[in-house]
Amino acid sequence: MFLTLSLLAIATVLTVAALIYKLRFKYLIDVTRDIPSAPTLPIIGHAHYFVNKPPRVQIQKLNELLEIYGNTMKVWLGTELNVIMGDVQDVEAVLGSMTFIEKAGEYKRLEPWLKEGLLVSGGRKWHKRRKAITPAFHFKILDQFIEVFERESRALVANLERECRLQSNSGFNLYDWINLCTLDTICETAMGVSVHAQTNTDSEYVQAVKTISTVIHKRMFDILYRFDLTYRFTKLARAEKRALSVLHGFTERIIMQRRAELLRAQENTLNAAADKNSTNGYNATDNDADVGAKRKQAFLDILLHAEIDGKPLSNLDIREEVDTLMFEGHDTTSSAITFFFYNIATYPECQRKCYAEIVDIFGKDTSKPVTYEALNGLTYVELCIKETLRLFPSVPLLGRKVTQECEINGKVLPAGTNIGISPLYLGRQESIFPDANIFKPERFDISNDAKKMNPYAYIPFSAGPRNCIGQRFAMLEVKSIVTNVLRHFEVEFVSDGTEGPTLIAELILRTKDPLMFRLKPRI
Ligand code: HEM
Structure with a gap:
């Protein structure tokens, strides 16, 4: 009886979390529907492929997924949306434009040393x-x-x-x-x-x-x-x-x-x-x-x-x-x-x-x-x-x-x-x-x-x-x-x-x- 109740409680918590997640991210999911991706797991998305995996495995996985799902694809790390681009036209549209000069969040790891130096800074400062x-x-x-x-x-x-x-x-x-x-x-x-x-x-x-x-x-x-x-x-x-x-x-x-x-x-x-x-x-x-x-x-x-x-x-x-x-x-x-x-x-x-x-x-x-x-x-x-x-x-x-x-x-x-x-x-x-x-x-x-x-x-x-x-x-x-x-x-x-x-x-x-x-x- 106790076990059934516990399982029910866990299932309810997971369902509610999944619902909130769906509602909150419905817009993101909808507008990016046409960008291919590997099947996602609830809540964590594709995080199981990458998080806490050695960099050697991460790069292998990324390349494998790009081969299967096309040259530009989505990777969900929990609620964080990443689009990986291997298509040269898409790469040109991003790197060739002044619209995309802000660096991704990961560059923040460099800030304790480099503060807002050229590599990390963005906008007018850069x-x-x-x-x-x-x-x-x-x-x-x-x-x-x-x-x-x-x-x-x-x-x-x-x-x-x-x-x-x-x-x-x-x-x-x-x-x-x-x-x-x-x-x-x-x-x-x-x-x-x-x-x-x-x-x-x-x-x-x-x-x-x-x-x-x-x-x-x-x-x-x-x-x-x-x-x-x-x-x-x-x-x-x-x-x-x-x-x-x-x-x-x-x-x-x-x-x-x-x-x-x-x-x-x-x-x-x-x-x-x-x-x-x-x-x-x-x-x-x-x-x-x-x-x-x-x-x-x-x-x-x-x-x-x-x-x-x-x-x-x-x-x-x-x-x-x-x-x-x-x-x-x-x-x-x-x-x-x-x-x-x-x-x-x-x-x-x-x-x-x-x-x-x-x-x-x-x-x-x-x-x-x-x-x-x-x-x-x-x-x-x-x-x-x-x-x-x-x-x-x-x-x-x-x-x-x-x-x-x-x-x-x-x-x-x-x-x-x-x-x-x-x-x-x-x-x-x-x-x-x-x-x-x-x-x-x-x-x-x-x-x-x-x-x-x-x-x-x-x-x-x-x-x-x-x-x-x-x-x-x-x-x-x-x-x-x-x-x-x-x-x-x-x-x-x-x-x-x-x-x-x-x-x-x-x-x-x-x-x-x-x-x-x-x-x-x-x-
Ligand atoms: C074989 C050697 C090098 C390679 C392959 C290389 C590659 C790169 C790449 C790919 C970027 C863009 C990084 C990004 O967007 O995240 C970059 C930026 C940069 N590199 Fe190099 N780099 C090399 C050597 C150097 C050297 C020797 C210097 C300085 C003396 C330098 C200074 C910089 C700076 C300051 C930036 C930031 C530029 C900006 O955002 O305006 N790099 N480098």
């Missing part, structure tokens, strides 16, 4: 910042960073030479070394200072970057850490607080130092001009001021000079943007470089061609530094980088939020819908890229089919107004690093016998197990 920051990526600025790419990639080669002497048959994890190199590079180009990550892996700043990356991933993918109410009592939350204080403290100190240096340089210039007028002759401060003016500019210096609505950016504004560059500018490139080596090692003919091109341009003298012009001449290496980013896009999933109900190619998207777009899924579409799973750099050769390709089908740097502001920087950095490594070593992939690496589509694409390499010094 628009004005983007305009103010764009000059920082002018080729004249990028040109002066080549010297940093050169220096840091040579430090990487030195580390790899040591690793090479110690390596066993099972090889070693190249990613870790590359990641330290790209961290040093972005730190120096963004802030004008070095954290010496490659020589001091224990540095507080380096450790804090690692901690915060772990926190972001765990908060996105592990249900234990998703809810603010319970998260704040966890050990991870305490580690996050400590790491944030290190990261923000470091950036703030550098901003204040640089602001003070600039002020001093300006005062020196003014004093020098005044002295010149009074003495009408040479003065030692001429030289000092010159040195200040000619010093290599970091992104930070450009931000210190930038204005929005006629006002300079505050220290906090600048910190948001410098931190954003630090975050967006190092894991992305290390993922691309590691997959580049994986590809050319598994396709040795491509490695041979890359090396031949490098020797053709730089000769065999490994001490000859890379230059902007020489890097631009590396056309085959560039094809290999592009093909790597098709198969292994560093950012495997992009998200947008619909702010006002709209229609895209006949599909109604209600306000509040999250849109998901997967460069990884698009890059492996057989209909767009024949032999999609094969590494074929020539497909990007403009004398071939590349001309006909819809630019929204190949989107490792996203596309449209919110595309990657750092893509030319990234290309130059990746080319510098792979050039200097390939000048010194032949790269071999140590296969674990499986068909290919198991991909994990976290914020940045990675593999379930580290990719292991052996290096053979070139004689």
